[in-house]
């Protein structure tokens with residue numbers, strides 16, 4: 403198990419799912435965590451349940467100003483930033499390519515792509531000040547594969563893989579590592595939403611279809627994704643830069 407003792411880690415989309423699991427795991431492994439999401443209440447409650455070394459903060463990642471406030475709050479509370487987990491994301495609406503409105507594309511890109519961009523821009527001065535660090539972006543199997551009906555989401559998750567590769571090339575010389583976490587279907591809220599939208603009232607049929615494509619025969623868990631994120635934050639991953647790290651039960655193996 404990789405130690406995160408003494409590290410300061412910012413997490414977006416931390417109110418539930420992968421983000422909350424990662425905040426809790428990172429904290430258990432010794433990190434100070436700044437847990438952020440759209441509403442203050444849930445992340446403040448998670449931080450309170452962790453006690454020392456945890457701060458909950460309301461942050462809309464699609465706002466450049468909120469991202470800057472997030473990093474400033476982390477530095478103020480804990481003195482430095484060693485890692486950022488740019489994890490907030492939305493699935494958007496499921497439907498055929500030519501039925502997607504401009505607004506549907508924009509809302510997904512504002513969070514999933516520009517939210518990541520603003521997070522990186524805001525964090526860079528603090529990571530440089532710390533002498534290096536780790537940026538982990540939550541992409542998806544949808545960042546390396548297509549999926550019928552999910553064009554804005556899939557396009558956004560491919561976009562952040564491209565962003566990660568450019569950043570890894572640019573920031574490697576500064577000892578700032580950049581990677582993506584690419585989960586397969588996770589047994590959580592987002593997949594329930596995608597399943598129910600794909601086949602309203604019969605989401606379990608969509609779940610069975612996805613499960614049939616996963617060699618492990620099940621969805622992965624929030625904690626299994628958190629374990630990869632925590633590895634990528636840690637010094638054990640000192641040589642990991644510029645790659646996609648799949649946690650997909652083998653989905654992309656075939």
Ligand SMILES: NC(=O)c1ccc[n+]([C@@H]2O[C@H](COP(=O)([O-])OP(=O)(O)OC[C@H]3O[C@@H](n4cnc5c(N)ncnc54)[C@H](O)[C@@H]3O)[C@@H](O)[C@H]2O)c1
Nearest residue numbers: 415417419420440462463489490491540542585587588592
């Ligand atoms: N669930 C899956 O099967 C799956 C698979 C692959 C990738 N992912 C990705 O994992 C990440 C985490 O999702 P999750 O599965 O934990 O689902 P989730 O919906 O529980 O978590 C996403 C979080 O992001 C927050 N969020 C949404 N818009 C935001 C904004 N503008 N500013 C700040 N926070 C915002 C939500 O409030 C939510 O807490 C997402 O990027 C998602 O696309 C999920």
